[in-house]
Amino acid sequence: xxxxxxxxxxxxxxxxxxxxxxxxxxxxxxxxxxxxxxxxxxxxxxxxxxxxxxxxxxxxxxxxxxxxxxxxxxxxxxxxxxxxxxxxxxxxxxxxxxxxxxxxxxxxxx
Amino acid sequence: xxxxxxxxxxxxxxxxxxxxxxxxxxxxxxxxxxxxxxxxxxxxxxxxxxxxxxxxxxxxxxxxxxxxxxxxxxxxxxxxxxxxxxxxxxxxxxxxxxxxxxxxxxxxxxxxxxx
Numbered sequence: 001x002x003x004x005x006x007x008x009x010x011x012x013x014x015x016x017x018x019x020x021x022x023x024x025x026x027x028x029x030x031x032x033x034x035x036x037x038x039x040x041x042x043x044x045x046x047x048x049x050x051x052x053x054x055x056x057x058x059x060x061x062x063x064x065x066x067x068x069x070x071x072x073x074x075x076x077x078x079x080x081x082x083x084x085x086x087x088x089x090x091x092x093x094x095x096x097x098x099x100x101x102x103x104x105x106x107x108x109x110x
Numbered sequence: 111x112x113x114x115x116x117x118x119x120x121x122x123x124x125x126x127x128x129x130x131x132x133x134x135x136x137x138x139x140x141x142x143x144x145x146x147x148x149x150x151x152x153x154x155x156x157x158x159x160x161x162x163x164x165x166x167x168x169x170x171x172x173x174x175x176x177x178x179x180x181x182x183x184x185x186x187x188x189x190x191x192x193x194x195x196x197x198x199x200x201x202x203x204x205x206x207x208x209x210x211x212x213x214x215x216x217x218x219x220x221x222x223x224x225x
Binding site for chain 2: 031033041042043044045048050087091096097098099100101102103
């Protein structure tokens with residue numbers, strides 16, 4: 001099958017670092033993306049990992065380990081505006097089809 | 111570019127009525143996707159098109175749902191007849207299909223309420 005697992009919710013304080021983990025099924029897997037969705041809004045693209053290792057984009061980093069079928073999104077210097085849902089998303093069998101995980105709701109507290 | 115455009119933004123209808131949701135993808139994008147989002151089921155892919163041709167409709171819940179893409183700049187998702195369990199936010203997204211990530215650009219969504 002093609003599915004992804006991630007925690008349903010995470011809470012952290014402003015200024016802290018938080019890591020959101022994701023495991024995925026490997027059949028037909030090409031790469032792992034992360035999308036952010038603020039309440040009531042459209043999901044927006046954050047990052048993509050095709051190869052093992054860490055990709056850094058400002059305060060956000062994403063990691064992939066194909067041997068472990070595992071990835072994570074790392075958010076540093078948390079801000080209140082980072083409170084949102086974060087989806088790990090698998091690219092399977094190319095062709096543009098993305099499979100979304102259930103999403104992790106991040107709450108950033110003052 | 112204006113981004114992906116969806117209409118209407120909100121729709122309230124009674125059970126049994128036909129509902130048509132509309133989407134205009136980003137110009138030049140070859141892929142178009144329809145998603146449904148609910149608290150219970152999360153974000154589900156319903157169907158997607160490549161160059162106006164339906165590629166995968168395995169996510170369409172049942173025969174009450176149908177989608178068309180008559181040209182590169184317009185797509186519809188129709189529910190007939192609608193039922194209360196169809197209440198959800200329906201997103202349309204488009205992608206250029208280039209670049210390794212197949213990054214998708216989502217529209218603002220249509221919030222559908224069926225009473």
